[in-house]
Amino acid sequence: MKFRAEIDVMPLKALLDPQGKAVTASMKNLHLSEIENVRIGKHITLEVEADTKETAHSKVDEACKKLLANQIMESYHFELVQE
Numbered sequence: 001m002k003f004r005a006e007i008d009v010m011p012l013k014a015l016l017d018p019q020g021k022a023v024t025a026s027m028k029n030l031h032l033s034e035i036e037n038v039r040i041g042k043h044i045t046l047e048v049e050a051d052t053k054e055t056a057h058s059k060v061d062e063a064c065k066k067l068l069a070n071q072i073m074e075s076y077h078f079e080l081v082q083e
Contacts, residue, residue, distance in 0.1 A: 003048050003056040007078040009069045010041035044068055047083065056080055 011017045019040040027035045050056035069076040
């Protein structure tokens, strides 16, 4: 079976997010001062071939831990959808 994973990787809340801070500051220049505390991460989509959803989940989790997210500075969350 083929599964699609939608992965969101975000900086940990305890860490400074320089991109988010820059965008937050720019909101004031755009007269959007109501918007604050912007955090910027990345969204990754991938497909995985696996016999079960549990196996696919395990493979995606391993990819996140080993390559897609730096767990010292980032957290990740993903959802699997069977194609």
